[in-house]
Amino acid sequence: MTICVEQFDFGSHFEDKNKHSEDINELVLDGGFVQPKQDSNDAFVAPDINAFGHTFRNYDEESERQKGVEEFYRLQHINQTFNFVKKMREEYMKLDKAEMSIWECCELLNEVVDESDPDLDLPQIQHLLQSAEAIRKDYPNEDWLHLTALIHDLGKILLLPKFGELPQWAVVGDTFPLGCAFDEANIHHKYFKDNPDIKYPEYNTKNGIYNEGCGLDNVMMSWGHDDYMCMVAKENGSTLPKAGLFIIRYHSFYPLHKENAYTHLMNEEDCENLKWLHVFNKYDLYSKSKVHVDVDEVKPYYLSLIEKVRLNSDESDECCLCNTNIYELAFFFSLSFCFFSFHCVSMCGTYFLLVLVLQYFPAKLKW
Ligand SMILES: O[C@H]1[C@H](O)[C@@H](O)[C@H](O)[C@@H](O)[C@H]1O
Numbered sequence: 001m002t003i004c005v006e007q008f009d010f011g012s013h014f015e016d017k018n019k020h021s022e023d024i025n026e027l028v029l030d031g032g033f034v035q036p037k038q039d040s041n042d043a044f045v046a047p048d049i050n051a052f053g054h055t056f057r058n059y060d061e062e063s064e065r066q067k068g069v070e071e072f073y074r075l076q077h078i079n080q081t082f083n084f085v086k087k088m089r090e091e092y093m094k095l096d097k098a099e100m101s102i103w104e105c106c107e108l109l110n111e112v113v114d115e116s117d118p119d120l121d122l123p124q125i126q127h128l129l130q131s132a133e134a135i136r137k138d139y140p141n142e143d144w145l146h147l148t149a150l151i152h153d154l155g156k157i158l159l160l161p162k163f164g165e166l167p168q169w170a171v172v173g174d175t176f177p178l179g180c181a182f183d184e185a186n187i188h189h190k191y192f193k194d195n196p197d198i199k200y201p202e203y204n205t206k207n208g209i210y211n212e213g214c215g216l217d218n219v220m221m222s223w224g225h226d227d228y229m230c231m232v233a234k235e236n237g238s239t240l241p242k243a244g245l246f247i248i249r250y251h252s253f254y255p256l257h258k259e260n261a262y263t264h265l266m267n268e269e270d271c272e273n274l275k276w277l278h279v280f281n282k283y284d285l286y287s288k289s290k291v292h293v294d295v296d297e298v299k300p301y302y303l304s305l306i307e308k309v310r311l312n313s314d315e316s317d318e319c320c321l322c323n324t325n326i327y328e329l330a331f332f333f334s335l336s337f338c339f340f341s342f343h344c345v346s347m348c349g350t351y352f353l354l355v356l357v358l359q360y361f362p363a364k365l366k367w
């Protein structure tokens, strides 16, 4: 099967910007987010070297930091198995760990450092804002993309005690499919030899348990911050465009979006969404630097974006305006109404009406 993966050369992207923007503007985006792209004169230029003076994603560098990264991948490749992912998905699908707003979650990432990353050692909130600000500069009208950048790594809260305190190998790093052969395009591929799934013949052919072209949504990806965040967004009824959800679930799937491996599992929709992931990746990877973003300065903009994410009406019990429980709020107002009208029936009516209305403005997501 031939698959239409557009190979994206970051170096030439901005010289050839018009051509590319035509391509991606063919995509129809749902969710009520602004679409058209405006060209900007001073586009983000991908630096050649990272904050440590090395090329980006250089996994062969001889350094102390790199030794830690390699040990991370050894553990990840041994421990991520089909059954492990299945168990994790069942556990985290419950969304019973916490209720909090997106911004509260961003602030939690202040405490998280990613040990798999050779290019960044700052708290993760800085990475979220660095990538979102960089993409916002070049794509000022694509606010869904800014929001996607802001939330794409929020799943790293899995490292925190409240969310199960999972080990780094179960949260960060590049991702790959389970249930089919491990492609050589995975970094430090050699460590897969000790993965227990290697002994199941059905998992060790090119397609494994999947049909060619089955679509990535049907593929079990290694468990981590990508799958978790996508799950949280979907289950909370987020209205992000499909391309945004695709970016969130596959942004660490470098074997696919950088090396073109596993493309036989994609369907047509994946091919379309991949174009956006290529755009996004430039900002995700090359915005990593030692330059801190002033959190307080940019906060109002991102809070306004967060408000645009409509959630399922029955998912949250809190009012977005005052964070009070909607049932208490409705009870209080209907009681006052009853007091003035001396009519109990109207109190009940008002109560149910208010609960209904208030549920359309939930402020918190279930995690
Ligand atoms: O080390 C990084 C980091 O964990 C990123 O968040 C992830 O998306 C990348 O794929 C990974 O290589």
Ligand SMILES: [Fe+2]
Pocket: 152, 153, 225, 251, 252
């Ligand atoms: Fe990530």
Ligand SMILES: [Fe+2]
Pocket: 127, 131, 152, 153, 284
């Ligand atoms: Fe990232």
